[in-house]
Amino acid sequence: MKILLVDDERTEREGIRFLIEKFQFELEVAEAANGKLAMEYLQKYQDVDILLTDVKMPYMDGLQLAKYAKENRPDVIIIIFSAYSEFDYAKKACEVSAVNYLLKPIEVEEFKQVMEHVIALCRQKKQWKEQKENLLVADKKLLLYRLFNTKESVTEIVEKLKEYKINLENKYICFVSIETRNNYFELCEEEFEKILKRNMKLPYEQIDFYPNQIYVIIYSREPIEERKVENSIRLLYADLTEEKAEMPSIIVGTTFFGIKEFSGRVKEMEDVRNDTFSYFSGVIYIAQKAARDTGTLEETMQMKDSIFRSIEDENMPAVEEQLLVYLKRLENEKASSAFYAKYLILDIVKAIYQKYGIYNESLIMQTADEIMNSHDLWKVGEVVSKVIREITVSQKQSLPDTSLTVSEIKKVIKNEYMHDIGLEEIAEKVCLTASYVSFIFKKETGYNLVKYLTDYRMKKAKELLEESNWKIVDIGKACGYTNQPYFNKLFKNYYGVTPKQYREQK
Numbered sequence: 471m472k473i474l475l476v477d478d479e480r481t482e483r484e485g486i487r488f489l490i491e492k493f494q495f496e497l498e499v500a501e502a503a504n505g506k507l508a509m510e511y512l513q514k515y516q517d518v519d520i521l522l523t524d525v526k527m528p529y530m531d532g533l534q535l536a537k538y539a540k541e542n543r544p545d546v547i548i549i550i551f552s553a554y555s556e557f558d559y560a561k562k563a564c565e566v567s568a569v570n571y572l573l574k575p576i577e578v579e580e581f582k583q584v585m586e587h588v589i590a591l592c593r594q595k596k597q598w599k600e601q602k603e604n605l606l607v608a609d610k611k612l613l614l615y616r617l618f619n620t621k622e623s624v625t626e627i628v629e630k631l632k633e634y635k636i637n638l639e640n641k642y643i644c645f646v647s648i649e650t651r652n653n654y655f656e657l658c659e660e661e662f663e664k665i666l667k668r669n670m671k672l673p674y675e676q677i678d679f680y681p682n683q684i685y686v687i688i689y690s691r692e693p694i695e696e697r698k699v700e701n702s703i704r705l706l707y708a709d710l711t712e713e714k715a716e717m718p719s720i721i722v723g724t725t726f727f728g729i730k731e732f733s734g735r736v737k738e739m740e741d742v743r744n745d746t747f748s749y750f751s752g753v754i755y756i757a758q759k760a761a762r763d764t765g766t767l768e769e770t771m772q773m774k775d776s777i778f779r780s781i782e783d784e785n786m787p788a789v790e791e792q793l794l795v796y797l798k799r800l801e802n803e804k805a806s807s808a809f810y811a812k813y814l815i816l817d818i819v820k821a822i823y824q825k826y827g828i829y830n831e832s833l834i835m836q837t838a839d840e841i842m843n844s845h846d847l848w849k850v851g852e853v854v855s856k857v858i859r860e861i862t863v864s865q866k867q868s869l870p871d872t873s874l875t876v877s878e879i880k881k882v883i884k885n886e887y888m889h890d891i892g893l894e895e896i897a898e899k900v901c902l903t904a905s906y907v908s909f910i911f912k913k914e915t916g917y918n919l920v921k922y923l924t925d926y927r928m929k930k931a932k933e934l935l936e937e938s939n940w941k942i943v944d945i946g947k948a949c950g951y952t953n954q955p956y957f958n959k960l961f962k963n964y965y966g967v968t969p970k971q972y973r974e975q976k
Contacts, residue, residue: 471497473497473500474521475500476502476507477503477523477524486576489582500518504530506530508523512538512542512543513542519545520589523535536548547591550572551573570584611678614676617732618677624729625729640691641727641728643688643727643735644688644699644724644725645688645739646686646720648683649718649719649720650683651717651893652894656681668709669709670702671702672702674689683918694725699722699725703720722757723738723739725757752842774814774817778818782825789858793851815841816838819854823861835905875900879896882899887927887949888947888948888950892923893908896919927950928949928961930949932972935972
């Protein structure tokens with residue numbers, strides 16, 4: 471905490487500084503020789519907690535200074551000290567909300583008691599302020615979450631967000647969806663927020679969806695430059711993939727103006743996410759993906775369909791021949807982005823792997839990496855050719871019965887949801903790779919597996935709050951959440967209230 475000492479006598483300031491050091495009060499000390507200089511200091515610096523001021527000073531006296539502080543810096547605690555003990559001064563000190571009135575010469579023990587009292591008040595005020603700020607942050611995050619995950623009026627939610635200085639009206643807006651294979655955003659929340667802040671050069675808000683998925687809203691009064699967004703996303707992706715710690719899937723939406731298109735653009739993002747290659751890692755720009763001529767798109771898709779028919783017929787020589795034509799076509803499409811081309815090639819690789827029943831996670835991730843890190847379209851073609859060569863010499867594998875597999879996955883979740891399990895652990899229990907478990911579960915149920923697990927846990931938490939007298943911390947642990955603040959935040963995202971508030975309503 472910081473204290474500002476104001477007295478036109480230097481020896482008085484030095485004496486008080488000595489006493490602060492003597493009693494080892496944890497205070498940073500600033501000084502001013504008169505009220506005018508002190509007022510200028512308060513205007514320039516916002517970190518003053520305590521104002522200790524003499525009364526009689528040139529230019530501006532202590533009572534005038536205290537009045538200014540009361541009106542403009544109500545968070546600052548004021549102490550008046552003076553050689554004048556008349557009642558009028560004490561009365562005026564009360565009028566400007568001074569906590570105490572000290573007489574010169576200062577009594578050491580009295581000074582100690584006053585400062586201990588004031589420091590305790592400062593700590594209490596800081597604690598209240600932090601609690602209030604935490605509540606405001608939680609409410610703001612809930613409103614942002616509801617923008618994407620509710621049937622409420624977007625207009626009404628946007629209006630409420632203005633209270634938190636977030637104005638999305640009459641702004642250019644762009645969505646970014648980031649998904650990871652594991653619960654990165656739960657385990658590395660602070661680290662990710664630092665990465666995002668470091669790389670995102672435009673105004674933005676972060677919305678937490680699931681332990682492995684977040685949305686970012688970029689918004690600006692001026693048109694959003696595609697170049698700036700691409701640069702920020704490139705740096706963000708590089709930070710997240712440093713040392714292969716994470717392999718995120720990032721989708722960058724089309725920029726739009728105003729909130730009327732909000733819901734439609736959210737659906738657009740969800741549609742692209744649902745169509746994404748199940749083990750895809752990299753970046754997709756919807757604007758670039760959709761910027762091509764319709765006739766060209768139809769022609770290109772016909773070529774792609776021909777390749778898919780050849781894959782279905784297990785005619786790999788035809789696949790390679792058609793792929794060559796396909797790549798030439800993509801090369802001639804000047805409007806096609808590298809990310810779009812790679813995304814389509816990943817679809818072809820996916821179809822080949824699925825046809826031959828190959829779900830080796832490390833092999834698939836390695837192939838996806840080679841494609842996404844290729845700087846040349848023909849290098850991408852070489853990767854696919856290598857996949858074809860390796861697959862044609864292996865025997866076709868039959869896929870497990872998917873319905874039984876999904877049933878077994880649900881059984882594992884039902885029996886193990888209270889433990890620290892995720893995609894990898896579930897896959898291990900059903901003796902399949904994590905990528906195949908994720909793919910087949912979503913294919914049959916339409917649910918992301920991590921989302922299904924989270925939904926199941928939230929449902930169980932609600933039941934326990936309704937039917938038991940367990941402590942909330944124990945309910946969180948019983949539902950697989952050892953991190954109590956995270957459990958509270960996730961529950962509030964689902965039901966609009968904290969677990970404690972939910973129980974009190976019942």
